[in-house]
Amino acid sequence: MNHAFVAALADAGHTAESLAGQIGVHPKTVARWANPGHIPQSRHRATVADLLGRDVDVLWPDIVKRREPVWFRPWVDIEREAATLRSFELAWVPGLLQTEAYARATLAGGTLTSDAMNELADARIGRQAILNRERGPLLIAVLDEGALRRRVGDSRPLMAAQLAHLLVCAELPSVQLHVVPADAPSYPGLDGPFTIADMRDGGRVAHVDSPARAQILDQASDLASLERRWERIRGEGLPRSRSLDLLREAAASWT
Numbered sequence: 001m002n003h004a005f006v007a008a009l010a011d012a013g014h015t016a017e018s019l020a021g022q023i024g025v026h027p028k029t030v031a032r033w034a035n036p037g038h039i040p041q042s043r044h045r046a047t048v049a050d051l052l053g054r055d056v057d058v059l060w061p062d063i064v065k066r067r068e069p070v071w072f073r074p075w076v077d078i079e080r081e082a083a084t085l086r087s088f089e090l091a092w093v094p095g096l097l098q099t100e101a102y103a104r105a106t107l108a109g110g111t112l113t114s115d116a117m118n119e120l121a122d123a124r125i126g127r128q129a130i131l132n133r134e135r136g137p138l139l140i141a142v143l144d145e146g147a148l149r150r151r152v153g154d155s156r157p158l159m160a161a162q163l164a165h166l167l168v169c170a171e172l173p174s175v176q177l178h179v180v181p182a183d184a185p186s187y188p189g190l191d192g193p194f195t196i197a198d199m200r201d202g203g204r205v206a207h208v209d210s211p212a213r214a215q216i217l218d219q220a221s222d223l224a225s226l227e228r229r230w231e232r233i234r235g236e237g238l239p240r241s242r243s244l245d246l247l248r249e250a251a252a253s254w255t
Contacts, residue, residue, distance in 0.1 A: 016030040039060045075216055079137065082199055084140065087195040088195075088229075091150070102158060131172060139174060149253075166251075178238060179246050180236045205217070
């Protein structure tokens, strides 16, 4: 229980319903902020703190411990509150399903310092806690077979361990995994990776990767376009059982 938030709510004379009405969210969303690990999206944080007469870092001290880049934090907040995450990856295993060694290998070889690389890898692994949280999001991950076949890092055991981990994750009740096979014809996923977050209040937000800095999209026209891409990509993916068979075969090929 986040006692600081609960006490501030009571001291300000607010209930979950009254505070939700002030900021335009569902009361259940406000109620979740009283639970450890649940932090309002950045666009609501300052308003809530002002209404409750507390500093943001007093209400949610975990914010100051966060290791992900500042520009990426709004998406991490969205991940935590989402009901469903629909993710497509073309070249990598999704970050929420990576091992620590694989995460570090994806960050190596660039311009990052060792300390920066460690911070980013730790932040990525830390995000994965949502998959084991009660009432956490359902992750529907579709990935291209190339992500299973292309070596990341300098050792085959690293890839073997990553694919073994992926098999374990695929058995979680919070994860549904599909693979687009290598013999699939050209399909919209070749345009690049993205994730659509379906929120508990019925809203949708998307995260689109790029070589520079990822974007968060919430415009109806952008979301409609991504929804069409998602449906076409999902149609090229194998059913779950066949995807797991392919994943087992790919995992064996690295040992």
